[in-house]
Amino acid sequence: MRRQDEGPARQIVCAFADDGHIPGLLRALSGLGYEAVDGRSGVPDGCLAAVVCGSYDPDLARSRVLKNQVRVVLADATPSFARRLAVARAGVEAIIATPVDTVELGAWLSDFETSGDRQQRLSILIVDDDELIAESYALALEAAGMDARVVTDPADALRHIAEVTPDLVLLDMHMPGASGLELAQIIRQSRQTLPLPIVFLSAERDIAAQTQARQIGGDDFIRKPVDLAHLAATVRMRAERALALRQIMERDSLTGLLNHARFKERVTLELERSRRTGAPLTVALIDIDHFKQVNDTHGHQTGDRVIQALSQCLVGGLRRTDVVARYGGEEFGLLLLDTPVAAAQTVLDRIRVRFSQIGHAGDDASFRATFSGGVAGTAKGIDSTAMIAAADAALYGAKRAGRNRIVGA
Structure with missing residues (x-):
């Protein structure tokens, strides 16, 4: 069997810089494995991100890349707070120092790739003894582009976690056999599932009970009756944030590679x-x-x-x-x-x-x-x-x- 060295098409990254800096920036992007394109000639369809050098006219770059809804990394020597505020308002997501640190740049671009890849593939496990309600949650999450699996028996939760390795677990607080709090404690007993985000669902109004849920490892608390749009937004936010933190923890600080x-x-x-x-x-x-x-x-x-x-x-x-x-x-x-x-x-x-x-x-x-x-x-x-x-x-x-x-x- 032959190896297909070309593999999937390389992601396109546009570079915006003046004539003196554009060759080095293009070389750096190519060295990171991307298809480097001079963005001054236009932003092609399917572009992953744009890297803009601070010496280049930022207004021109922003108008081009934001029109194409491209994520932006700004390379700037010593950006002031006012500068950071201005580019944040313009939609710039990341700032790196100059001369460009290719490790940091590569880490940002890798994060952009991963978040794009995961956008439609977040896996959520719902544990709720009320199957009808749980299925309504699953439909809402699937409509928002996530995969959802329903478990009605808390005793089956660990098996399903091992099977699907979910990005987040949605737990009902009150279930027969084992409460949501008890199941969360069981999940936290293993180092493999220790970082797994847990969001509780309950009609519980007692602040002390909500605090206890967070103390044993709950990441958020959503009160019933549940607004399905709010549920989907909260679940996605918590899952993606946990993924981003996990990626940082899994990478070597010197090279940006996996550890x-x-x-x-x-x-x-x-x-x-x-x-x-x-x-x-x-x-x-x-x-x-x-x-x-x-x-x-x-x-x-x-x-x-x-x-x-x-x-x-x-x-x-x-x-x-x-x-x-x-x-x-x-x-x-x-x-x-x-x-x-x-x-x-x-x-x-x-x-x-x-x-x-x-x-x-x-x-x-x-x-x-x-x-x-x-x-x-x-x-x-x-x-x-x-x-x-x-x-x-x-x-x-x-x-x-x-x-x-x-x-x-």
């Missing part, structure tokens, strides 16, 4: 999908060669810039459906979906060559860096831990063989 824990979770999930569908899957671990020497010779700040450069090289060289994570220190974890090992080696070898040609600025002189990698594919009976261990063993083999190479398990 170690989240990467291992994705390997487990994708391996299960691979078993169901029969599609190939490859895990790779890569490590910057002689990185301690880079830090000792050029300093840790330079070492951080090398790590950032490799992260951008990986993101730009892989498909947007692939997974890139900072596994720890100078080591990265990659998950190449629908990709056999041989094809993954070819792709990573291209990235390896490209990275080895990048010049890095040291204190006294420029230098170049390389990386080694190990890849492992699915095998009968293999689990995610063994798959990662196989990639790690292959990485060790690449180091022993002389570094600057990709080795298969």
Whole structure:
């Protein structure tokens, strides 16, 4: 099976800057894996976002992008409060410093992508013993673009949470067998469901009872009788806010990539999908060669810039459906979906060559860096831990063989 390297079409991001800054901004966006377009020539349909440099005429940029309902990131050196207020009123959602920090820019654009992808896919679990009322809630949520599942027996709630991994749970306060408060306590007993947003539904008017509901982990409280439009708006707001916070917690602060824990979770999930569908899957671990020497010779700040450069090289060289994570220190974890090992080696070898040609600025002189990698594919009976261990063993083999190479398990 061949890997389709083109994958889904790359998202378009428009750049607005003066002639001196537009080439660098376009390169930065391309390096992040986006189709970078000079927005001064027009904003194409389907544009994800616009990045506007503060030195560029903001009124012109705003009039173009807002007319197309495009989300805006403003790059500005030291925006005053008055400046921030003005651009907020104009619809600008994010401000980043200049020179442009590509990690921060990439994080914002990734958030825009994710929120757009999730707009129609929020999953809500409704737990209410009154099936008729619960179904009316479900219809209202589905009409607002969310998926809803109704559970009438509190004892079944945990099973359904495990099956659908909802983005939010809507709980009735008063149910036979187990109250909403008791079920919320049970949900909060597991670290896996600890961050799951819970919104209570009740005719309860007692402020003390409402406070207790929030103290045990409730995120909001909606009083019955429920206004269905208010219900849908509140549920969406709470679920999306929780998703945004989760994304921040799951990402590495230096690179903006997924962190170690989240990467291992994705390997487990994708391996299960691979078993169901029969599609190939490859895990790779890569490590910057002689990185301690880079830090000792050029300093840790330079070492951080090398790590950032490799992260951008990986993101730009892989498909947007692939997974890139900072596994720890100078080591990265990659998950190449629908990709056999041989094809993954070819792709990573291209990235390896490209990275080895990048010049890095040291204190006294420029230098170049390389990386080694190990890849492992699915095998009968293999689990995610063994798959990662196989990639790690292959990485060790690449180091022993002389570094600057990709080795298969």
